Amino acid sequence: MAALRLFSKVAPKEDLVVKGARVLDPAEGVDGVLDVRVDKGVIAEVGTVLQANGHRVVEAGGLLLAPAFVDTHVHLRVPGREDEETIESGTRAAAAGGFCAILAMPNTDPVVDSAAVLGALVEDAREQAEVPVGFLAAISKGQEGTELTEMAELADEGAAGFSDDGRPVSSPGLMRRALQYASVTGRRLALHCEEPSLSRGGHMHEGAVSAELGFGGYPSVAESLMVERDLALAAYEGQPLHLLHLSARESVAALRAALADGVLATGEVTPHHLCLTDEAVRSLDSNVKMNPPLRSDEDRSALIAGLIDGTITAIATDHAPHARHEKEVPFEAAPFGVTGLETAFPALYTHLVEPGLVPLETIVERMSSGPAHAYGLEAPRITVGAPANLVLLDTAASWKVVEQQFRSRSANSWLLAQTLHGQVRMTVAAGRVVHEA
Amino acid sequence: MGEIHVMREGLLPPGPPKRRHLISITDLGKEDVERLLGTARSFSRSLEREVKKLPTLRGRTIVNVFYESSTRTSSSFELAAKRLSADTMSIKAAGSSVDKGESLKDTILTLAAYDPDVIVMRHPQIGAPQLAARYCEAHIVNAGDGKHQHPTQALLDLFTIQEELGKIDGLQVAIIGDVLHSRVARSNIQALTMMGARVSLVGPPSLIPRGIGAMGVEISTDIRSIASADVVYVLRMQRERMLEGANYVPSLREYAARWGVTPERLRPGQKVMHPGPMNRGVEIDPRVADAADALIEIQVRAGLVVRMAVLYDLLTHGPVAVRELEPEGVA
Numbered sequence: 001m002a003a004l005r006l007f008s009k010v011a012p013k014e015d016l017v018v019k020g021a022r023v024l025d026p027a028e029g030v031d032g033v034l035d036v037r038v039d040k041g042v043i044a045e046v047g048t049v050l051q052a053n054g055h056r057v058v059e060a061g062g063l064l065l066a067p068a069f070v071d072t073h074v075h076l077r078v079p080g081r082e083d084e085e086t087i088e089s090g091t092r093a094a095a096a097g098g099f100c101a102i103l104a105m106p107n108t109d110p111v112v113d114s115a116a117v118l119g120a121l122v123e124d125a126r127e128q129a130e131v132p133v134g135f136l137a138a139i140s141k142g143q144e145g146t147e148l149t150e151m152a153e154l155a156d157e158g159a160a161g162f163s164d165d166g167r168p169v170s171s172p173g174l175m176r177r178a179l180q181y182a183s184v185t186g187r188r189l190a191l192h193c194e195e196p197s198l199s200r201g202g203h204m205h206e207g208a209v210s211a212e213l214g215f216g217g218y219p220s221v222a223e224s225l226m227v228e229r230d231l232a233l234a235a236y237e238g239q240p241l242h243l244l245h246l247s248a249r250e251s252v253a254a255l256r257a258a259l260a261d262g263v264l265a266t267g268e269v270t271p272h273h274l275c276l277t278d279e280a281v282r283s284l285d286s287n288v289k290m291n292p293p294l295r296s297d298e299d300r301s302a303l304i305a306g307l308i309d310g311t312i313t314a315i316a317t318d319h320a321p322h323a324r325h326e327k328e329v330p331f332e333a334a335p336f337g338v339t340g341l342e343t344a345f346p347a348l349y350t351h352l353v354e355p356g357l358v359p360l361e362t363i364v365e366r367m368s369s370g371p372a373h374a375y376g377l378e379a380p381r382i383t384v385g386a387p388a389n390l391v392l393l394d395t396a397a398s399w400k401v402v403e404q405q406f407r408s409r410s411a412n413s414w415l416l417a418q419t420l421h422g423q424v425r426m427t428v429a430a431g432r433v434v435h436e437a
Numbered sequence: 438m439g440e441i442h443v444m445r446e447g448l449l450p451p452g453p454p455k456r457r458h459l460i461s462i463t464d465l466g467k468e469d470v471e472r473l474l475g476t477a478r479s480f481s482r483s484l485e486r487e488v489k490k491l492p493t494l495r496g497r498t499i500v501n502v503f504y505e506s507s508t509r510t511s512s513s514f515e516l517a518a519k520r521l522s523a524d525t526m527s528i529k530a531a532g533s534s535v536d537k538g539e540s541l542k543d544t545i546l547t548l549a550a551y552d553p554d555v556i557v558m559r560h561p562q563i564g565a566p567q568l569a570a571r572y573c574e575a576h577i578v579n580a581g582d583g584k585h586q587h588p589t590q591a592l593l594d595l596f597t598i599q600e601e602l603g604k605i606d607g608l609q610v611a612i613i614g615d616v617l618h619s620r621v622a623r624s625n626i627q628a629l630t631m632m633g634a635r636v637s638l639v640g641p642p643s644l645i646p647r648g649i650g651a652m653g654v655e656i657s658t659d660i661r662s663i664a665s666a667d668v669v670y671v672l673r674m675q676r677e678r679m680l681e682g683a684n685y686v687p688s689l690r691e692y693a694a695r696w697g698v699t700p701e702r703l704r705p706g707q708k709v710m711h712p713g714p715m716n717r718g719v720e721i722d723p724r725v726a727d728a729a730d731a732l733i734e735i736q737v738r739a740g741l742v743v744r745m746a747v748l749y750d751l752l753t754h755g756p757v758a759v760r761e762l763e764p765e766g767v768a
Contacts, residue, residue, distance in 0.1 A: 201680045208651035214563055214584030214623055216680075217647065284564035328542050330562035332583065 004187070004376055005158050006101055006132035007125035008091070013041025013431035014388075017052050021060035021392065025067050025382040026361040027369040036065060038388040041431015046384060058426065060392055067368040067380035068100030068389040068427055071341060072190075073165075073244060073268060073316035076133070078121065080109030085321040085409050087121070088128040092407040093319070093341040095130050096437070098391035100380055100429035101372070102341075103134045106143070107166035113138040113149045115157040122158050131429040134160030134377070139178050139189060145170045148181060155185035161375050163190035165244055166291075168226055170196065175230060179239040188266075188375050190242040193226035193251070194292070203332050205278040205295045213281065215332070218293050224250035231258040231265060240264035242374050245318050247273050247292035249302030256311045266374040268314035269303050271344050272414055274358075275351040276300070280414070286327045286334035287414045290320070304357055307366060314371035315363070317344050321410030339413045342406055347415055349395060349422035360395075390428040397423035457751055458577040460566045461586045462627040470595065470632060476746035477596050477739070484520070484742065494523040494752055500553040502544070503580070504530040504560040509713055509737055510580050510589070514557045517744035523554075541565060542572055549573035554752060558582075576751045584620050584678065590712055591624035593743040595632060597736050598668060601708060606633030611666035612654075613698060614720045617644045617685070618675040621712045625670065626652050639663055640672075640696055643685045660696050664704060671698050671711045671721045693719050700724050708732055 016038050023034040023046065035050040036043060071094060077085040087104075094102045104121075106112030112121065118137055125133050137159035141147045143166065151162060162182055169175045169191065182189050199222040204210050206217025227243060231254055234241045246252060246267050255267045272290060277297050280288045288294060306312040320337025327334050340347075345367065352358040369379035380389035398421045403411040427435040458464065465473075483491060499518040503511050511527065518525040528548075530536070535544060541560070548556060549572065556575045558566050563585040570577045581587040598605050610629050616622045616638050629636050630653050637655040638645055639662055650656055663669050674692065679685055686692045698709065699722040709721075709731045717723045725731060 201683070206647055208648035211646035211649035212623065212652055214586075214620060219647075284567050325540065325542075328568075329540065330560065330565045330568055330583075332562045332564075 008129040008132040015055040021065035026365040064393040069367040076104040091130040095435035098424040100389035198222035220248035243267040252306040291336035346420035346422040392426035480742040494521040501527040513740040587620040591628035593739040611663040614672035618678040
């Protein structure tokens with residue numbers, strides 16, 4: 001079984017000392033005002049009043065130093081839509097958002113379903129990627145839901161997992177085979193749960209708001225029915241799986257029950273599902289159109305509760321760049337998806353931490369070690385001997401989200417023109433400073 | 438009439454003027470509706486004169502952009518503008534650059550270059566008028582956007598009820614049929630409840646949207662529940678908006694048998710309304726459509742004066758009594 005690999009351009013590792021920050025690593029049980037010294041990209045010492053040793057010194061009094069974030073759900077849009085995003089622009093955006101590693105989804109054009117397509121991406125990542133990036137490959141050829149991809153070869157070639165994200169694996173029979181076969185690769189299946197015959201024609205959550213606005217409804221049960229099916233299959237096969245972008249309270253309940261029964265499942269949630277409800281769609285703004293859709297206040301509460309109690313262990317952005325002209329159309333004509341890499345932490349800090357809905361420690365853990373563990377990636381840690389994967393955050397800073405500052409090639413953010421609290425001051429990924437502000 | 442509602446300040450059109458638009462019934466308050474109905478009544482009297490044209494909007498330009506087929510709405514908007522002496526221009530999607538794949542944004546930018554005062558717009562997609570309002574300085578009047586809103590239809594229905602029954606407050610109105618696909622139903626629910634009527638929805642469960650009870654309506658699947666209504670408002674079965682194979686009803690035959698409005702299902706004196714075009718023999722029995730208690734032609738006539746009132750109100754912002762105006766040629 002080939003080890004899980006991420007790819008980035010080769011660059012010198014750095015020597016630095018971050019002084020005087022509040023160092024917070026909930027997974028390691030670290031929380032205190034400390035200095036952190038990095039020698040050649042590796043954390044060499046954590047303590048008080050560390051000597052600079054000729055290293056670059058970063059004065060970080062009043063700032064927060066945490067394990068850098070891991071985003072396991074990113075659409076880099078390559079190959080095929082280089083006008084919307086590239087490996088270079090997407091990983092720059094990730095660095096600006098405090099991420100030290102990302103996983104890219106395979107629903108590109110062509111789909112990442114062969115060693116040839118994957119190999120080309122790996123090569124590009126070695127030349128362009130600012131932060132390490134891993135690539136998921138498709139579960140089914142062309143993501144058409146009929147034939148499995150050559151998962152073993154894809155894993156050898158570097159696939160970090162398998163997903164037909166963007167669409168469900170409709171056939172329960174094929175889903176079962178995928179679970180069986182993926183086990184030989186040591187990679188996770190990541191599932192987009194949607195029953196298409198229930199979501200068809202749906203542009204937003206089915207409920208009071210869709211009834212009033214007239215939009216076709218995408219009911220919660222279209223997701224939770226598929227979540228329940230996939231959990232039942234995972235239980236039957238005794239295989240692990242990862243549930244992408246959960247949105248409905250029934251899905252959270254199903255995952256909680258399956259975990260209690262010992263099913264090897266993990267689940268993720270996006271910042272937008274944690275921060276918004278379907279009420280936002282009253283604006284008719286195509287930048288609040290995503291799949292799965294924003295749901296009711298009860299769903300949002302259930303997602304937050306699931307995040308806090310550990311049913312949901314990962315926050316992932318589902319960063320989905322779209323060309324401006326494709327979003328500047330009536331809501332129903334617009335594609336699903338919003339960007340998220342550059343705004344994830346500030347959005348969560350502003351909408352969840354500051355109002356007292358979720359502790360800061362939970363957000364940090366669910367953005368770093370939680371998602372890493374879901375795919376078996378090495379978790380960023382602030383401990384001696386670990387590679388330096390660090391994010392320096394200024395929780396006192398406030399800034400206005402404007403289109404011009406995005407590193408992403410696309411600006412379809414649900415946060416445009418909003419003022420957010422919390423700013424990423426520095427990102428260290430795999431021992432290298434990849435972002436400073 | 439209200440400003441358009443946008444979530445983010447960054448979406449507001451640049452420049453100083455906040456234009457008044459009629460995009461949704463929720464743009465209006467009760468006083469606005471009363472003022473508009475009053476203006477429409479004055480126009481109604483003015484149309485009884487021999488010379489029907491008023492000079493009120495002379496020199497103004499009103500552009501009608503229709504991305505969906507329409508007889509009643511497009512003709513009444515055009516005639517309303519002409520009766521008020523405005524210059525009008527009508528553009529239909531078929532035969533325009535829309536056929537060549539031009540985006541809504543680009544079409545609006547093109548029209549905006551002519552500095553129209555009002556753009557009347559019908560579009561098959563929800564929110565198209567809001568989008569248009571972002572890209573031009575004209576007042577936008579929504580003449581129907583997908584399944585969302587058709588505010589001038591609701592206003593003309595209020596006008597019809599007010600004229601024929603003498604009041605709206607306290608009346609009971611049953612809306613029957615394909616509520617799911619109906620912008621007329623959505624606008625009418627908001628307009629009628631705002632003016633104090635009680636609204637109930639009747640139809641097959643698959644065509645009553647889940648969650649619509651939050652709009653303050655009662656819901657029934659039993660056609661017999663229309664018995665207590667003062668007004669029976671029949672909706673068109675919108676076959677063109679139904680997803681193929683969605684099986685909303687097993688057949689139109691079964692729908693007509695269960696929910697069709699027939700003389701036997703009405704009691705004498707119950708008024709019947711329909712926004713048109715009718716599917717005779719499906720949602721409405723021809724005998725009902727042609728009966729004396731049907732207000733369907735009166736609705737069409739109301740459409741003209743109500744649309745005159747809307748254009749007049751948007752461009753003059755105020756309850757000026759129409760009787761003070763002189764017909765063109767005299768002034």
